[in-house]
Amino acid sequence: MTTPRTKRHHVLVVGAGFGGLAVARSLRRSEVDVTLVDQHNFHTFQPLLYQVATSGLGAEDVAHQVRGIVRGHGNARFRLGRVTDFDLDGRRARLDDGSELHYDTLVLAAGAVYGDYGVAGVREHAFVLKSLQEAVELRSHILRQFEAAALDAHAADEGRLTFVIAGAGPTGVEMAGALVELFAVVRKDYPELAAQQPRVVLVEPTAGVLGPYTSATRAYAERTLRRRGVDVRLGTSIVRVARDHVELDDGERLATHTLVWAAGVRAHPLAERLGVTLGPGARVPVTDRLHLEERPEVFVIGDAAGVPGHATRAYPQVAQVAIQMGKHVGRVIRARSSGTASAPFRYRDRGQMAIIGRNAGVAELPKRFGGGRFGGFPGWLAWLFIHLIYLPGHQNRVSALATWVYNYFTYDRHARLVLDGRTRGSAAVGASAADPSPAPGHRASDAARRAA
Amino acid sequence: MTTPRTKRHHVLVVGAGFGGLAVARSLRRSEVDVTLVDQHNFHTFQPLLYQVATSGLGAEDVAHQVRGIVRGHGNARFRLGRVTDFDLDGRRARLDDGSELHYDTLVLAAGAVYGDYGVAGVREHAFVLKSLQEAVELRSHILRQFEAAALDAHAADEGRLTFVIAGAGPTGVEMAGALVELFAVVRKDYPELAAQQPRVVLVEPTAGVLGPYTSATRAYAERTLRRRGVDVRLGTSIVRVARDHVELDDGERLATHTLVWAAGVRAHPLAERLGVTLGPGARVPVTDRLHLEERPEVFVIGDAAGVPGHATRAYPQVAQVAIQMGKHVGRVIRARSSGTASAPFRYRDRGQMAIIGRNAGVAELPKRFGGGRFGGFPGWLAWLFIHLIYLPGHQNRVSALATWVYNYFTYDRHARLVLDGRTRGSAAVGASAADPSPAPGHRASDAARRAA
Numbered sequence: 038m039t040t041p042r043t044k045r046h047h048v049l050v051v052g053a054g055f056g057g058l059a060v061a062r063s064l065r066r067s068e069v070d071v072t073l074v075d076q077h078n079f080h081t082f083q084p085l086l087y088q089v090a091t092s093g094l095g096a097e098d099v100a101h102q103v104r105g106i107v108r109g110h111g112n113a114r115f116r117l118g119r120v121t122d123f124d125l126d127g128r129r130a131r132l133d134d135g136s137e138l139h140y141d142t143l144v145l146a147a148g149a150v151y152g153d154y155g156v157a158g159v160r161e162h163a164f165v166l167k168s169l170q171e172a173v174e175l176r177s178h179i180l181r182q183f184e185a186a187a188l189d190a191h192a193a194d195e196g197r198l199t200f201v202i203a204g205a206g207p208t209g210v211e212m213a214g215a216l217v218e219l220f221a222v223v224r225k226d227y228p229e230l231a232a233q234q235p236r237v238v239l240v241e242p243t244a245g246v247l248g249p250y251t252s253a254t255r256a257y258a259e260r261t262l263r264r265r266g267v268d269v270r271l272g273t274s275i276v277r278v279a280r281d282h283v284e285l286d287d288g289e290r291l292a293t294h295t296l297v298w299a300a301g302v303r304a305h306p307l308a309e310r311l312g313v314t315l316g317p318g319a320r321v322p323v324t325d326r327l328h329l330e331e332r333p334e335v336f337v338i339g340d341a342a343g344v345p346g347h348a349t350r351a352y353p354q355v356a357q358v359a360i361q362m363g364k365h366v367g368r369v370i371r372a373r374s375s376g377t378a379s380a381p382f383r384y385r386d387r388g389q390m391a392i393i394g395r396n397a398g399v400a401e402l403p404k405r406f407g408g409g410r411f412g413g414f415p416g417w418l419a420w421l422f423i424h425l426i427y428l429p430g431h432q433n434r435v436s437a438l439a440t441w442v443y444n445y446f447t448y449d450r451h452a453r454l455v456l457d458g459r460t461r462g463s464a465a466v467g468a469s470a471a472d473p474s475p476a477p478g479h480r481a482s483d484a485a486r487r488a489a
Numbered sequence: 490m491t492t493p494r495t496k497r498h499h500v501l502v503v504g505a506g507f508g509g510l511a512v513a514r515s516l517r518r519s520e521v522d523v524t525l526v527d528q529h530n531f532h533t534f535q536p537l538l539y540q541v542a543t544s545g546l547g548a549e550d551v552a553h554q555v556r557g558i559v560r561g562h563g564n565a566r567f568r569l570g571r572v573t574d575f576d577l578d579g580r581r582a583r584l585d586d587g588s589e590l591h592y593d594t595l596v597l598a599a600g601a602v603y604g605d606y607g608v609a610g611v612r613e614h615a616f617v618l619k620s621l622q623e624a625v626e627l628r629s630h631i632l633r634q635f636e637a638a639a640l641d642a643h644a645a646d647e648g649r650l651t652f653v654i655a656g657a658g659p660t661g662v663e664m665a666g667a668l669v670e671l672f673a674v675v676r677k678d679y680p681e682l683a684a685q686q687p688r689v690v691l692v693e694p695t696a697g698v699l700g701p702y703t704s705a706t707r708a709y710a711e712r713t714l715r716r717r718g719v720d721v722r723l724g725t726s727i728v729r730v731a732r733d734h735v736e737l738d739d740g741e742r743l744a745t746h747t748l749v750w751a752a753g754v755r756a757h758p759l760a761e762r763l764g765v766t767l768g769p770g771a772r773v774p775v776t777d778r779l780h781l782e783e784r785p786e787v788f789v790i791g792d793a794a795g796v797p798g799h800a801t802r803a804y805p806q807v808a809q810v811a812i813q814m815g816k817h818v819g820r821v822i823r824a825r826s827s828g829t830a831s832a833p834f835r836y837r838d839r840g841q842m843a844i845i846g847r848n849a850g851v852a853e854l855p856k857r858f859g860g861g862r863f864g865g866f867p868g869w870l871a872w873l874f875i876h877l878i879y880l881p882g883h884q885n886r887v888s889a890l891a892t893w894v895y896n897y898f899t900y901d902r903h904a905r906l907v908l909d910g911r912t913r914g915s916a917a918v919g920a921s922a923a924d925p926s927p928a929p930g931h932r933a934s935d936a937a938r939r940a941a
Binding site: 095097098114117169173188227228431432433453 | 530568625633
C-alpha cells in the first residue's frame with residue numbers, strides 16, 4: 038500500500054531531458070508535487086550521442102537513470118511511460134498503456150525529432166541520433182559495414198565504406214569528424230581493408246558548415262574537416278534515399294548503405310496535441326512566461342518551444358535553452374504558488390561550441406563575455422571540460438574522462454560493440470545449432486511478459 | 490583488393506570466449522594462420538554477467554571487441570559470423586550466411602548453453618545468463634518489475650517483486666547475493682514501494698549451496714545468504730514454469746514474473762555436429778591431446794569438452810579450464826607443425842572462488858597450494874582482484890574498478906538502464922505521437938539492410 042499523498046498542486050513534466058530535469062530541480066523545495074514522466078528510465082545526454090555512434094564513448098556513459106537524479110528532491114516522482122495525448126480541458130495526459138495522469142500544471146519538455154523535409158526514403162533508410170537506442174543501432178550498423186567489407190574486395194565500390202551525413206550543423210560536423218577518427222582504428226584492426234579507403238561525405242544545402250557560427254569559425258571548421266579527409270559538399274541537397282544509395286540534387290548518385298540524417302529538427306509530435314497553431318518547425322508559440330496563451334497551466338520548453346512573442350524566430354535547439362527555460366518555468370510555478378509576480382523569460386546566450394575532432398574544437402563566447410572565439414586545441418579542451426561538467430552522474434564523468442584519455446593517447450576506440458539485439462546469444466536454453474532463429478521462445482516470452 | 494596470403498596451415502577457432510582467445514594467443518608466433526569466428530564482434534566476460542543483470546556493472550564493461558585483442562598477433566584474423574554446422578570430411582565449417590570456411594585444424598570452443606532438464610516452460614519463460622544481450626534483457630526486465638510495482642499496491646502479491654533463481658551453484662549464489670543488494674537501491678529510489686518488500690528465492694535440488702566447495706564454505710555461504718534475506722530452498726526442484734508463477738516439487742506455487750535459470754549447463758549444440766557419441770551434459774569425448782579420437786584435426790575445449798579418458802567425469806565449467814585447454818591445444822598444434830612430440834593435457838586446479846555480496850566472498854585454494862580457504866572480506870577482496878586482472882581491456886578495468894568503488898561506498902547501482910530495444914526512441918524521423926509503434930519504417934529498413 039502506498040502512502041496517500043496530501044493533495045498538493047501537481048506538476049506533470051513530460052520528458053526527462055535537460056529541460057524536464059531543470060524544472061524538477063527548480064521545484065525541489067516547493068510546496069508542489071512533481072511527476073516526471075519519460076518513456077526511458079534514464080536521461081540521455083544527447084550532445085554525446087554521436088560519440089556513442091562512432092564508438093568514442095560507451096552507450097551507458099551518456100545515460101543516467103532518472104530516479105537517481107530526482108532521489109534527493111523529496112517532492113518528485115518518476116513515472117516510466119510514453120505520453121501519447123492530452124485531455125487539456127480535463128487536465129490529463131494519456132499514456133500508451135491506457136492510463137491517465139492528472140495534472141494541475143503541465144510542462145511539455147519532450148524535445149525534438151528529425152524532420153524528413155519530404156525527402157523520399159529518409160524515414161525508411163536514414164539513421165538519426167536522438168535516442169540512445171538509435172545511437173547504438175547506428176554504431177552497430179557502422180561496424181557491420183566494416184565487417185562486411187572485410188569479406189568482400191568490392192565492398193567499397195558498393196558503398197559499404199561510404200558514410201553520408203546530411204546536414205553540416207553541429208551534429209553533422211561532429212559526426213563527420215568522429216567518423217574519420219574511427220577510420221584510424223579500422224586501418225589498424227582490419228588488415229583485410231588495407232586497399233579500401235572508407236570515406237565520409239558531408240552534404241549541406243547552404244553555402245557553409247556550422248550555420249550559426251561566425252564566418253571565421255565556419256571557415257576554420259570547413260578547412261579542418263577537408264584536411265582530415267571529409268568530403269564536404271556545400272550547396273548540395275539529398276533528393277532521394279534508397280537502401281544502397283542516395284541521390285543528390287546535382288544528379289550524382291552516391292553508393293552508400295549509411296545515411297545519417299542530421300538535417301534539421303522539428304518539435305516532438307506531442308506539440309501537435311496542444312490544440313494551437315504551430316510555428317515553423319512545429320514549434321509551439323508561448324507567452325513570455327513560456328505557457329500557452331490560452332492555457333496558463335500548460336508550459337512548453339526546450340526544442341519544442343518558440344521564442345516568446347515571435348512567430349518565426351527560434352532559439353538554437355541546445356541544452357542551454359532547455360535548461361534556462363526549465364529553471365524559468367520552475368520560478369513561474371513557485372511565484373504562482375506564493376502569489377508573487379514572476380519575471381518574463383530572457384534567454385542568456387552563453388556561447389556555443391562544437392568539436393571537429395582531436396585537438397580541434399570551436400567555441401564562441403557571446404558579446405557580453407567579450408565575444409571571443411577560440412578554435413583548435415583550446416576549443417577542443419573547453420568542449421571536453423564543459424561536457425564533462427554537464428554530464429550527469431559521477432560515474433559517467435569518471436568513465437567518460439578515462440575513455441577520452443585512453444582514446445587520445447592510443448588513437449583507439451574501445452567501445453566497438455555490435456550490440457543492437459539483432460545477434461542473439463549463443464546460449465539460450467536448448468537452442469539447436471541448426472535453428473536459424475535462436476531461441477524464439479525467449480522472444481515470445483519477452484513479448485508475453487511485456488503485454489502482461 | 491586483399492593481399493593474398495601464402496598457403497599456410499589454417500586453424501579455425503569457433504568461439505571467442507576464454508578458450509578460443511587462449512588458442513589464438515598461444516599460436517601468435519607460429520607458422521600457422523588463425524581465424525577466430527564468433528557471432529559477436531566482442532568477447533564476453535561471462536563470470537560478470539550476473540553483475541550486468543543486477544546493474545552492478547555496465548554491459549559494455551564486460552565486453553571487449555575481438556579485433557582489438559587479436560590485433561597484435563599478426564597471424565590471426567577475426568570473422569563475424571555464426572557457425573551452424575561442419576563438413577568434417579571436407580574440413581569446412583558452415584556459417585549462417587551460407588558461406589563456408591575451410592580449415593586444416595578446427596578448434597571448437599563454443600562453450601555451453603543452459604539445459605532445461607525437461608522442465609516445462611523453461612524455454613518460454615526463464616531468463617538465462619550466457620550472453621551480454623541476455624544479461625541486458627534480464628536487467629531491463631528486473632527494472633521493469635520495480636516500475637510496474639511502483640504503480641500497483643498489489644504488485645508484490647502478484648509476484649512482481651519475487652525473483653526466483655533455479656540452481657545454487659556459483660552463478661545462482663552470486664545472482665541471489667547481487668539481487669538483494671540491488672534492493673537497497675530500490676528502498677531508496679522507489680518511495681512508492683515502501684510497504685512492499687522485494688524478495689529472492691533460491692531453489693536448489695541438492696542439500697546445499699555451492700556444490701563443488703568444502704562443507705565449511707558451503708555452510709558459510711548458506712548462512713550469509715539467509716542472513717542477507719535470501720529465501721534459500723534446499724532439496725527443492727522447480728517442476729513447471731509459467732509466465733506468472735513457478736511450481737515446486739513440494740506442491741508450492743510461487744507467484745513470480747522472473748525466473749533466472751542457473752540450473753546447469755550442457756555443451757553448445759555445435760557439439761552434436763561432430764558425429765560422435767556425446768557424454769553426460771552433451772560433452773564431447775576427447776583424447777588426452779583434446780582432439781576427437783577419430784579426427785586428430787578436430788579439437789574441442791572448454792565447457793563442451795569431456796575429461797580425457799573418462800566417459801562420465803567433467804571439469805568444472807569455468808574460465809580456467811577453457812584457458813588451460815586453449816593453451817594446450819596451441820602447444821599441440823605447434824608441436825605438430827615442428828614435428829615434435831606434445832605432452833598430454835593435465836588440468837591444474839588453481840582453486841575456485843565465488844562472491845555472495847558486499848564483503849562476503851569465498852575462495853578455496855587447491856591442495857598443492859596448501860588447500861587454504863578464506864571467506865568474508867578477504868575472499869571478497871581476492872575475488873575483486875582476480876576478476877579485475879582477468880577482465881580484458883584497460884578501459885574495462887578502469888571502468889569496473891571505478892564502478893565497484895562507487896557502488897561500495899554509496900550502496901548505489903548506477904547502471905540501472907532499461908535498454909533492451911523494446912522502448913524505441915522518441916525521436917525517429919517524423920514519427921507521430923499517436924502512432925503506437927514508433928518508426929516502423931526504421932525497423933523495416935534495419936531488416937532490409939541486414940538481409941542485403
